Amino acid sequence: MSDRNTWMKEIAETGFFLDDLKLYLDTHPLDQDALNTFAEYAKKRRTLLKEYAEHFEPLTCDCICPENNGSAAQKHWTWCGGPIPWDREASDWAAAAAPNFVKGGQ
Amino acid sequence: MWTYEKRLQFPVRISKTCPKTASLVISQFGGPDGELAASMRYLSQRYTMPCKEIGGLLTDIGTEELAHLEMICAIIYQLTKDLTPEQAKADGFDAYYIDHTSALWPAAAAGVPFNACELQSKGDAITDLTEDLAAEQKARTTYDNLLRVIDDPDVLAPLQFLRQREVVHFQRFGEALEKIKNSLDAKNFYYYNPEFDKQFVKA
Ligand SMILES: [Fe+2]
Numbered sequence: 001m002s003d004r005n006t007w008m009k010e011i012a013e014t015g016f017f018l019d020d021l022k023l024y025l026d027t028h029p030l031d032q033d034a035l036n037t038f039a040e041y042a043k044k045r046r047t048l049l050k051e052y053a054e055h056f057e058p059l060t061c062d063c064i065c066p067e068n069n070g071s072a073a074q075k076h077w078t079w080c081g082g083p084i085p086w087d088r089e090a091s092d093w094a095a096a097a098a099p100n101f102v103k104g105g106q
Numbered sequence: 107m108w109t110y111e112k113r114l115q116f117p118v119r120i121s122k123t124c125p126k127t128a129s130l131v132i133s134q135f136g137g138p139d140g141e142l143a144a145s146m147r148y149l150s151q152r153y154t155m156p157c158k159e160i161g162g163l164l165t166d167i168g169t170e171e172l173a174h175l176e177m178i179c180a181i182i183y184q185l186t187k188d189l190t191p192e193q194a195k196a197d198g199f200d201a202y203y204i205d206h207t208s209a210l211w212p213a214a215a216a217g218v219p220f221n222a223c224e225l226q227s228k229g230d231a232i233t234d235l236t237e238d239l240a241a242e243q244k245a246r247t248t249y250d251n252l253l254r255v256i257d258d259p260d261v262l263a264p265l266q267f268l269r270q271r272e273v274v275h276f277q278r279f280g281e282a283l284e285k286i287k288n289s290l291d292a293k294n295f296y297y298y299n300p301e302f303d304k305q306f307v308k309a
Pocket residue numbers: 144171242245271272275
């Protein structure tokens with residue numbers, strides 16, 4: 001994966017899958033299949049977030065890695081960089097990588 | 107505690123300024139069945155919930171509602187950020203504009219400010235979970251009403267996503283209510299308050 005849009009699509013899909021599965025597991029804590037699936041996707045999410053932060057900006061506090069941005073001699077604070085979530089541009093990835101996400105219909 | 111993830115749960119990408127639509131969608135921010143009331147309802151109820159798994163569910167759903175609040179605010183923000191005073195006047199957004207310009211302020215579609223009386227935290231597990239089930243249905247009805255009167259597909263997409271989440275939350279709260287009932291005397295669920303009369307709750 002090379003571009004921001006594809007990365008963001010993967011992060012959004014994996015993140016939402018886990019959001020939903022988390023609520024399911026809250027009321028079905030012994031479902032072995034769901035537990036295994038959760039573990040698999042949680043691992044995928046950690047990798048995606050880490051890689052995204054290395055290429056672009058961190059999306060979570062745990063992914064802030066100033067040493068990977070800028071030169072070694074001039075590190076900078078990356079947490080405030082990147083798109084602001086509520087700006088239209090922050091969701092441009094969906095128009096490019098998942099147009100059916102952002103076009104609703106009656 | 108909470109940490110922030112710098113993205114929306116579902117994308118919001120609106121091209122057309124429309125203060126009229128914003129003045130309707132705002133109800134899901136500060137209205138009677140909006141996301142602010144939802145998050146505060148669940149996050150307030152969880153402390154005294156006698157079953158810790160249900161306290162956990164309230165935390166997780168309450169947290170997701172905060173993410174929904176953020177999406178609703180992003181919709182309103184994008185619908186009004188390029189607003190002109192003329193558009194505000196023509197679209198009936200002028201009264202809101204006078205007090206808040208194009209900033210976000212929690213109110214219902216009819217202009218009533220957010221009020222904590224829209225939610226309950228009663229300290230009785232059965233009462234509170236029944237309230238939560240009703241709250242999810244009321245939020246779903248409000249989304250259905252919005253979906254009927256709005257025709258911009260950019261706005262409909264996130265609203266359709268949010269409507270679906272209300273259905274899922276209703277399902278999970280239904281399961282939580284069944285779980286609480288299982289820990290009570292099946293002959294009379296409603297005789298005791300499981301949060302207060304703890305001697306009647308099975309371990
Ligand atoms: Fe909900």
